[in-house]
């Protein structure tokens with residue numbers, strides 16, 4: 001079976017050396033040596049400061065909301081954050097879990113990121129933040145979003161789960177917003193099996209979040225406020241350090257796959273309009289088909305040849321009962337119904353690639 005993605009597994013010998021070190025130190029978690037080393041190396045690789053490693057990308061969002069004062073409304077108070085319906089469910093569920101109502105704002109039909117022109121109509125006196133997503137690593141219109149946030153005094157937390165290593169106008173895209181969060185889940189471009197990170201704009205927010213992820217414990221006999229356990233373990237950091245050694249190669253291999261889809265499918269499908277001032281990490285290979293029938297037809301045909309493409313992100317979250325809104329979100333619905341993410345990962349064998357491309361071309365020309 002050809003999966004939609006396959007996690008990069010670094011050389012076992014290198015992982016073993018880190019595991020040996022863990023056995024020698026007998027230190028498994030709580031801001032250990034490897035977590036500290038990975039923090040430094042990621043800040044260096046990404047070109048950012050104030051990076052905090054956490055247990056996964058969902059809790060990264062939740063801790064970011066807490067550290068920035070969004071969560072914990074007082075009794076009876078309603079709070080809202082404006083976000084996109086075209087995303088992985090964790091963007092919206094993390095808000096609801098923190099007691100903040102996600103309010104959807106429709107996306108741009110070309111970039112598939114939240115459309116700044118749609119945001120302001122959803123702002124009420126309950127709105128506290130904007131939570132945009134760099135969909136498939138394609139940067140949002142960060143300048144326009146910042147202008148809106150400043151005008152209405154809102155926090156901005158970017159769900160940058162797809163944007164590892166993406167550079168915008170020569171700098172890390174993760175520098176935008178009061179915070180940006182990453183997911184290091186096994187299926188992401190860079191991974192630690194499970195894991196994530198928050199990049200804060202301000203040092204003091206990082207320091208607060210560092211306390212929150214360790215039960216709000218501030219000393220051997222002191223607890224200040226409400227915390228949670230969201231720490232990364234040494235074993236996860238070891239995997240991350242090994243994957244980071246290989247990351248440029250991983251991205252280059254994904255780029256090759258992406259180029260082949262680009263050549264083979266030009267004219268048969270539509271592609272996401274990528275921001276011209278941004279790099280791509282080739283985390284996903286999304287294509288937009290003409291109709292939902294074409295999507296299901298193609299999915300069936302691909303299943304017959306053992307290829308697993310995926311409908312990311314379908315359904316549009318505004319149609320899911322937990323998050324349902326009366327507002328139509330026409331563009332999100334349109335894109336969600338027609339999107340298909342094709343297999344992409346380093347080491348995708350070229351004969352498998354030929355099978356996929358051949359199947360796509362013959363099915364799409366029907």
Ligand SMILES: *Cc1c(COP(=O)(O)O)cnc(C)c1O
Pocket residue numbers: 056057058059087088090091133159161162183184185195196
């Ligand atoms: C993967 C993902 C998350 C969640 O990250 P986990 O590490 O799996 O918790 C959040 N948002 C988006 C857009 C994602 O793709």
